[in-house]
Amino acid sequence: MNEWLPQLVVIGYLVIALLLGIAAGRVGKGDVADYVAGERAFGPVVMYFVVGATIFSAYALLGTPQRVVAKGSDAFYIIAYGAVGFVPVFYFGAKVRRLGDRFGFVTHAELVGARFGSRLVTGTMGVATVLAFLPYLVIQLKGAGVVMHASLGVSNSVGAFIVYAVVVAYVVVGGVRGVAWTNVLQGAAMLIIVWWLGLWVPDALFGGVGPMFDRVIAERPDTLTLPGPGPTTDWQYSSEILVSILGFSMWPQVFMKCFTARSARLVQLTAVLYPTFLFFLVPLLLLGYCAVLAGGPADDSVLLWIVSRPELGDTTLVVAFVAFAVLAASMSTGDALLHAGASIAVRDVVCGGLGRPLDDASQTRWMKIGVVVLALVTFGLLGIADSISIVDLLLLAYAVPIQFLPLTLAALYWRRATPAGAEAGLLAGLGTVLVLFVCKVAMPWLYVILNPSDVQIGVMGGAAHLFVLITVSLVTPPMDPATVRKFVG
Amino acid sequence: MKRRTTGAIGRWALLYFAGSTVMLIAPVYTALGSHIEPRVLGLPWSLAYVLAVVLANATVLAILHAARLVDADDTPDEDDASAEAGTPP
Numbered sequence: 001m002n003e004w005l006p007q008l009v010v011i012g013y014l015v016i017a018l019l020l021g022i023a024a025g026r027v028g029k030g031d032v033a034d035y036v037a038g039e040r041a042f043g044p045v046v047m048y049f050v051v052g053a054t055i056f057s058a059y060a061l062l063g064t065p066q067r068v069v070a071k072g073s074d075a076f077y078i079i080a081y082g083a084v085g086f087v088p089v090f091y092f093g094a095k096v097r098r099l100g101d102r103f104g105f106v107t108h109a110e111l112v113g114a115r116f117g118s119r120l121v122t123g124t125m126g127v128a129t130v131l132a133f134l135p136y137l138v139i140q141l142k143g144a145g146v147v148m149h150a151s152l153g154v155s156n157s158v159g160a161f162i163v164y165a166v167v168v169a170y171v172v173v174g175g176v177r178g179v180a181w182t183n184v185l186q187g188a189a190m191l192i193i194v195w196w197l198g199l200w201v202p203d204a205l206f207g208g209v210g211p212m213f214d215r216v217i218a219e220r221p222d223t224l225t226l227p228g229p230g231p232t233t234d235w236q237y238s239s240e241i242l243v244s245i246l247g248f249s250m251w252p253q254v255f256m257k258c259f260t261a262r263s264a265r266l267v268q269l270t271a272v273l274y275p276t277f278l279f280f281l282v283p284l285l286l287l288g289y290c291a292v293l294a295g296g297p298a299d300d301s302v303l304l305w306i307v308s309r310p311e312l313g314d315t316t317l318v319v320a321f322v323a324f325a326v327l328a329a330s331m332s333t334g335d336a337l338l339h340a341g342a343s344i345a346v347r348d349v350v351c352g353g354l355g356r357p358l359d360d361a362s363q364t365r366w367m368k369i370g371v372v373v374l375a376l377v378t379f380g381l382l383g384i385a386d387s388i389s390i391v392d393l394l395l396l397a398y399a400v401p402i403q404f405l406p407l408t409l410a411a412l413y414w415r416r417a418t419p420a421g422a423e424a425g426l427l428a429g430l431g432t433v434l435v436l437f438v439c440k441v442a443m444p445w446l447y448v449i450l451n452p453s454d455v456q457i458g459v460m461g462g463a464a465h466l467f468v469l470i471t472v473s474l475v476t477p478p479m480d481p482a483t484v485r486k487f488v489g
Numbered sequence: 490m491k492r493r494t495t496g497a498i499g500r501w502a503l504l505y506f507a508g509s510t511v512m513l514i515a516p517v518y519t520a521l522g523s524h525i526e527p528r529v530l531g532l533p534w535s536l537a538y539v540l541a542v543v544l545a546n547a548t549v550l551a552i553l554h555a556a557r558l559v560d561a562d563d564t565p566d567e568d569d570a571s572a573e574a575g576t577p578p
Contacts, residue, residue: 079539094560208531221525226523241510264560269554282540
């Protein structure tokens with residue numbers, strides 16, 4: 001019986017997620033406002049889990065304990081940036097929700113593009129977003145493949161295909177409501193399983209959290225403070241936090257959730273409650289320190305490795321629930337990325353950027369096709385993921401949302417910002433990021449000259465963006481005050 | 490006309506959040522936070538310190554929200570009535 005438990009748990013979870021997501025598709029009108037923004041009707045429980053589960057990916061579950069083993073307390077940065085990362089949403093989220101309701105916006109780029117009356121801004125943001133999603137999606141598929149291999153014995157690629165066939169099915173049928181309903185299940189499962197493991201494993205192996213840290217202090221004190229075993233310099237640690245804070249609220253799949261809340265106050269409440277989800281990372285850190293003491297590997301297999309220790313007894317069921325949690329993390333991020341990516345490709349790139357008029361039904365149909373296409377492209381990239389550096393691509397991906405921050409703040413709070421300033425700033429920021437990325441990968445000698453302090457390329461792009469946005473705006477004629485008042489007033 | 494812009498306290502709170510960011514990075518974190526002692530509930534100070542900042546920020550956000558100090562108006566703009574829903578300007 002025991003050997004079937006992992007299969008039962010994993011397959012049972014996938015079936016429930018599929019049924020739940022498809023059932024969600026039976027609610028609502030099925031138009032664009034329903035498919036992308038859930039008719040702006042999400043309540044507090046759904047908003048809480050949608051935002052929390054979307055942000056916590058397979059990378060957080062598998063990567064946090066790995067980072068503790070490899071770099072010690074450098075891993076605390078993931079909690080540190082979350083402490084501040086969602087504050088911007090508290091400030092601008094209510095306004096974004098009201099503007100969305102008033103003008104029918106369902107994406108980030110639509111709002112910014114409309115403020116500046118610029119199709120170039122909408123289309124460029126859309127293209128950059130979809131490209132930035134790809135490496136992030138590959139990571140989710142990789143995480144799903146790893147645990148499907150561990151729990152069902154199938155190859156990583158077959159496992160990832162099975163999991164993402166389920167995700168595609170419920171995103172196509174259920175839209176954002178399918179994403180949301182499954183995220184409630186996935187978020188609750190992650191919280192319960194991870195806290196259970198984080199308290200049980202230290203207790204079973206070392207007699208509790210306190211005694212475990214007693215041993216870490218005695219045997220590996222270097223892992224509890226900076227610079228740690230990495231080692232991580234002060235500058236690296238600080239820049240990791242600052243870069244993450246700047247980009248955190250600008251990820252379009254997160255920003256778009258402001259449009260789904262049933263009230264502006266609820267968007268703010270979600271930001272208030274978000275830190276409680278952040279505490280879910282603490283047990284992952286504890287598991288990482290268990291692995292430090294037990295001599296675990298410093299790669300993404302360390303979570304499964306530590307919960308499989310023979311000292312824990314028969315861990316078949318435990319491994320099954322870890323697989324469940326990792327799948328939940330992978331799917332809850334992957335579904336949001338697929339849904340947002342397809343929605344953005346249609347609304348921002350095709351309709352907004354290229355100016356191709358599509359009626360409501362056509363938009364929804366193309367979004368559903370887009371979900372399938374994006375999943376297939378990601379699966380194709382997974383096949384060559386070993387020959388290209390996903391970490392390098394993630395560097396590029398994380399630099400993109402930072403470019404949206406100056407533009408979004410200018411759109412919402414700076415009357416003097418002009419279309420020319422917005423367009424030039426965005427192109428300067430993204431161009432800087434692209435040039436530095438290409439140089440870093442292909443011409444390191446030139447990169448050292450251009451960026452001698454190795455400042456994160458997103459920050460370099462953001463600085464260029466800000467400078468150009470302000471300069472060009474100040475030397476070009478101001479916008480019509482009536483238009484500006486609708487956004488900045 | 491109703492004002493829903495961020496109030497003075499909300500703007501001061503922004504300074505608080507900027508300060509809390511400084512608390513989390515070098516040189517303040519390395520000077521005040523990156524130590525093993527004192528232990529808090531068995532956790533090393535370096536982790537307890539970060540969690541304390543998270544808790545403090547969450548508390549400040551909760552107060553701002555409960556007291557409606559930041560952009561708290563949930564009603565539409567006065568000129569919303571004349572806005573054509575679904576039609577960007």
